[in-house]
Amino acid sequence: MARNRYDMDEVLEDSFDISQLKRLAGYVSPYKGKMVSVIFLMLSASALTMTVPIFFQRIMDIYIPQKDMRKIIMVSLLTLAVASYSAIAMRFKIKTMSVIGQSIIHAIRTDIFNHLQELPFSYYDDRPHGKIQVRVVNYVNSLSDLLSNGIVNTVTDLCNLFFIIIFMLICDARLTLVCLCGLPVLALVIIFIKKKQRRAWQIQSNKQSNLNAYIAESINGIRVTQSFVRENENNQIFNNLSGNYRKAWMKAIKFNFTMGPSVDMISAVTTSFIYVLGIGWILAPNATLTVGVLIAFTAYIGRFWAPINTLAGFYNSLLTAISYLERIFETIDEPVLVKDAEGAFEMPTVKGEVCFKNVCFSYEEGHRILDNINFTAKPGQTYAFVGPTGAGKSTIVNLICRFYNVDSGQILIDGTDIANVTIHSLRTQMGIMMQDSFIFSGTIMDNIRYGNREATDDQVIRAAKTVCAHDFISQMENGYYTEVNERGSRLSAGQRQLISFARALLADPKILILDEATSSIDTETEILLQKGLNELLKGRTSFIIAHRLSTIKNADCILYVDKGGILERGTHEELLEQKGAYYDLYISQYDFLA
Structure with missing residues (x-):
């Protein structure tokens, strides 16, 4: 087609x-x-x-x-x-x-x-x-x-x-x-x-x-x-x-x-x-x-x-x-472009080191989105990606999950090229929250449990509490067993994101990917959520995409992505001292809020 x-x-x-x-x-x-x-x-x-x-x-x-x-x-x-x-x-x-x-x-x-x-x-x-x-x-x-x-x-x-x-x-x-x-x-x-x-x-x-x-x-x-x-x-x-x-x-x-x-x-x-x-x-x-x-x-x-x-x-x-x-x-007959390679093996239990080596990627031939991306995230570290819309931030995290194949280069997890492992064994060890907080028709309990069908009700509730979703869920007519429509039309954008957040966290992954996870959450909820996240991110390799820079100040490394590459990298304080693209972005947000 x-x-x-x-x-x-x-x-x-x-x-x-x-x-x-x-x-x-x-x-x-x-x-x-x-x-x-x-x-x-x-x-x-x-x-x-x-x-x-x-x-x-x-x-x-x-x-x-x-x-x-x-x-x-x-x-x-x-x-x-x-x-x-x-x-x-x-x-x-x-x-x-x-x-x-x-x-x-x-x-x-x-x-x-x-x-x-x-x-x-x-x-x-x-x-x-x-x-x-x-x-x-x-x-x-x-x-x-x-x-x-x-x-x-x-x-x-x-x-x-x-x-x-x-x-x-x-x-x-x-x-x-x-x-x-x-x-x-x-x-x-x-x-x-x-x-x-x-x-x-x-x-x-x-x-x-x-x-x-x-x-x-x-x-x-x-x-x-x-x-x-x-x-x-x-x-x-x-x-x-x-x-x-x-x-x-x-x-x-x-x-x-x-x-x-x-x-x-x-x-x-x-x-x-x-x-x-x-x-x-x-x-x-x-x-x-x-x-x-x-x-x-x-x-x-x-x-x-x-x-x-x-x-x-x-x-x-x-x-x-x-x-x-x-x-x-x-x-x-439509070809499955992203599939298990011949002889693919099960991904060993992930510890959390993620390494990009000269990674290039394009959605269309001749229009390269990423050009020779290199970085290494150590186990337990939090990496944040910032930059203008369309720069390739979401593309990077999509490549970690192998939703697309790289044009060239390698992505290694614990030294293993993810192109050589089975897709199922790779993604089952990740917690992923996309920009689109899709809610399926069914109960809230089923939606949170979507990525971990073996989870108990107590584990679902614990995940919801961690992301500050428990209070609004409890106030609904049937609590966690309240029926919601496709795409969660009964829920606000912030509520949908919190439920999706709980769904990603319930998998208890070694690698956690949050793509604009707090974009629709009010500032008060974000402060509460940040407390839970700081505890949750311990011991996990996390990749966060956020336009709201207040949510990534504590990241171990912030990467400023633009023009197909990583223009700047460092901690929040280090990037501010450089007074480059990240500094300009931070100042523009600060002036806007002021």
């Missing part, structure tokens, strides 16, 4: 790769035994129903002229038995294939979601989240009918066609050839619309993706929208995107609806010829056709075109599914 916005279409593939259908077959394969049993049952039911027109032929040509009511009743009961067996087989098919179809859908959705969990931050930096979500939900759901009914129906109907043609030939070979004359015409229709139909559904999926991306963005930004009174402008954007989706859908569905009427028209024309020829042969002096045979044959005509209509529907579903499969497998 190339980088784009909600108003930019994704790249369309010029040709379909047949290997994608083979991959889909891989999901179907575990259920082939059950599908074979369903197909066998449906074929047996279909074969039995093929005898029904023969029953009617015998009734018309033999039993009625002979006035043999006993045989008429017997044939009627036999027809009822065949219908009952067919109904039971259909019920079994619907139930079994619904389970199989949804199981396959679940497997595909699980694979795509699991892969999304492994993709690096860079993947989510480059594309609207709504375009990712539509692939997991809408596109996968669109495969449901194809998997639940399409495959079995196709195999069954193909076999049915074979059976029907045999019975039609038994009835009358001449009429059968007339009926088959419609197939080449139908083939021409399919060839004519095939490429246009697939491209139309690709465009439709693009417009659906754009619309979904904008809806997700609008919901996430609703407070900003209402604050700046942007409702009318947003409605106009939505109407344009929705209108584009409607037009694309109408164009795509037009091709789908071409198949059904085409089949019906060809069927009607061939049936008319059969009636004209059949009646002519019946009325001829040397009649070569009976009324019963014509009635039986016309019954087979309906049965002949019904599976062809179903196959045409399957063809439509397949072309629609292909446009979605391309997007689904594209996401599953």
Whole structure:
């Protein structure tokens, strides 16, 4: 998925790769035994129903002229038995294939979601989240009918066609050839619309993706929208995107609806010829056709075109599914750029020394963010990063957690290159609080325990007390078991940060990373929090990013980051004595507060 916005279409593939259908077959394969049993049952039911027109032929040509009511009743009961067996087989098919179809859908959705969990931050930096979500939900759901009914129906109907043609030939070979004359015409229709139909559904999926991306963005930004009174402008954007989706859908569905009427028209024309020829042969002096045979044959005509209509529907579903499969497998195939190296080993128990050796990094080629960064933090030390927005402070701590891969250089923890250890063993020994204090839907207790599921309630409460979150949590209606909404909409920005702080601390990490941990906390709370932090930071290697310099005065080393490098380093007092960039930043904050 190339980088784009909600108003930019994704790249369309010029040709379909047949290997994608083979991959889909891989999901179907575990259920082939059950599908074979369903197909066998449906074929047996279909074969039995093929005898029904023969029953009617015998009734018309033999039993009625002979006035043999006993045989008429017997044939009627036999027809009822065949219908009952067919109904039971259909019920079994619907139930079994619904389970199989949804199981396959679940497997595909699980694979795509699991892969999304492994993709690096860079993947989510480059594309609207709504375009990712539509692939997991809408596109996968669109495969449901194809998997639940399409495959079995196709195999069954193909076999049915074979059976029907045999019975039609038994009835009358001449009429059968007339009926088959419609197939080449139908083939021409399919060839004519095939490429246009697939491209139309690709465009439709693009417009659906754009619309979904904008809806997700609008919901996430609703407070900003209402604050700046942007409702009318947003409605106009939505109407344009929705209108584009409607037009694309109408164009795509037009091709789908071409198949059904085409089949019906060809069927009607061939049936008319059969009636004209059949009646002519019946009325001829040397009649070569009976009324019963014509009635039986016309019954087979309906049965002949019904599976062809179903196959045409399957063809439509397949072309629609292909446009979605391309997007689904594209996401599953998205390379995991940050992953365990071959032969990666478990990170030993961390003591806390972190060393950057000539580290270079860029988000985009040719735009280097960090250039030859070097520093060493000893176990138990607190390092603070300051500097202008966009200088690379958050990038440095993200690299420690290996959320991105370095372009060159090394990051060592206790002398071990983190590129050589498993990501899970590395991050489980870190406590991390990002700038975005994300709160998940659920209880406050669950949110704090998110990074340490084994923690007891007492440990959760102790962590909350350390970061001064206990008081406001206790005052809520259900305390720690109060339900909060996604993103913590019921909580203030400061409360969300304190909960996220407690979540990071509960992991009891050897390396603690706090990215703007106190930016939304009032000064009074910050003073209380600082007391707890001073105690907590003992024995841990900590990295703190803060624009509020009062929170980092006691750091063992402060690094001033700008222009891709570390311009200054030292303690608070040492940097003030240098009267450089840090001094200017401190004085500007002091004057502002004054």
